[in-house]
Amino acid sequence: DAKTTQPPSMDCAEGRAANLPCNHSTISGNEYVYWYRQIHSQGPQYIIHGLKNNETNEMASLIITEDRKSSTLILPHATLRDTAVYYCIVRAGYGQNFVFGPGTRLSVLP
Amino acid sequence: DGGITQSPKYLFRKEGQNVTLSCEQNLNHDAMYWYRQDPGQGLRLIYYSQIVNDFQKGDIAEGYSVSREKKESFPLTVTSAQKNPTAFYLCASSIDSWTEAFFGQGTRLTVV
Numbered sequence: 048d049a050k051t052t053q054p055p056s057m058d059c060a061e062g063r064a065a066n067l068p069c070n071h072s073t074i075s076g077n078e079y080v081y082w083y084r085q086i087h088s089q090g091p092q093y094i095i096h097g098l099k100n101n102e103t104n105e106m107a108s109l110i111i112t113e114d115r116k117s118s119t120l121i122l123p124h125a126t127l128r129d130t131a132v133y134y135c136i137v138r139a140g141y142g143q144n145f146v147f148g149p150g151t152r153l154s155v156l157p
Numbered sequence: 158d159g160g161i162t163q164s165p166k167y168l169f170r171k172e173g174q175n176v177t178l179s180c181e182q183n184l185n186h187d188a189m190y191w192y193r194q195d196p197g198q199g200l201r202l203i204y205y206s207q208i209v210n211d212f213q214k215g216d217i218a219e220g221y222s223v224s225r226e227k228k229e230s231f232p233l234t235v236t237s238a239q240k241n242p243t244a245f246y247l248c249a250s251s252i253d254s255w256t257e258a259f260f261g262q263g264t265r266l267t268v269v
Contacts, residue, residue: 081257090161090247090260091200134199144190144215145249145258147200 050074051135056152059129065122067151069135072116078139080111082120084131085150091134094120125155160184163248163261170235170242170268178233178264180248189231190249190258193217200247206231207254235266242268 052070059065071080081096095102095109097118102109108121122129134150161182170176180189188207192200202215206225220239225231231250235242245265251258 088245088263088265090163090249090262093257093259096257144202144205145200146202147192149197149199 050078050137050146051148053133053135053148053151055149056154058154058156059122059125061127061155061157062124065120065125065129065153065155067120067122067133067135067153068117069120070117071135071137074115074137075139078137080109080115080118081136081138081145082107082109083134083136083145083147084129084153085134086128086131091147094133125153127155127157129153130155161248161250161259161261163246163264166262166264168264168266170266172268173237174268175237176235176242176266176268178235178246178248178266180231180233180261182229182231182250184250184252184259185228186250186259187228187253188251188258189225190251191215191221191223191231191233192247192249194245194247194263203233203246242266 079096082094083091085091097109111118132150132152134147164179190205191203194200201217203221204223206212209228222234247263249258249260
């Protein structure tokens with residue numbers, strides 16, 4: 048079973064920031080938080096990952112709470128092309144694999 | 158271009174036939190993975206390989222088989238023992254077991 052809990056769906060207005068929450072209350076000290084997204088009928092796309100510090104790249108920012116029990120993926124200026132299912136995954140590494148739950152279906156509205 | 162190539166994109170087979178899905182990567186990644194996705198569902202792990210000539214079963218390996226004879230290739234065979242083979246199949250690879258995985262564009266298999 049997935050170790051994360053995400054809302055099933057969210058809406059966001061185009062041009063606004065999209066904030067996608069994820070709960071991972073049972074996360075272990077050596078587990079990273081990964082975010083992927085999947086646009087309909089395509090393979091998942093890697094977005095970002097982090098351990099305990101906040102991370103930012105050209106696609107998004109990842110904010111991890113100090114206790115590491117939850118995180119938020121931020122798309123700073125959502126566009127229609129960001130409409131997708133977003134998956135939050137926790138994973139340690141060797142011997143573990145990416146466990147994908149149902150994710151959050153983000154709809155960016157014009 | 159570097160990446161992961163799955164072929165074909167769409168595949169149709171008759172019930173009772175084995176079918177092999179191709180996955181090739183030129184990223185020099187050690188680890189490779191096969192996932193299955195059913196409509197409206199998340200991904201489920203079928204098999205994974207951390208290194209050449211080694212692979213392990215995932216959560217739903219029954220009715221599937223794999224080989225990893227070359228670093229760049231990880232073909233998946235869907236056998237007639239798989240009860241519900243119609244699904245979207247995704248291959249992924251990562252530098253090693255500690256890093257992010259990158260996915261191919263998938264093969265949609267329909268068994269009639």
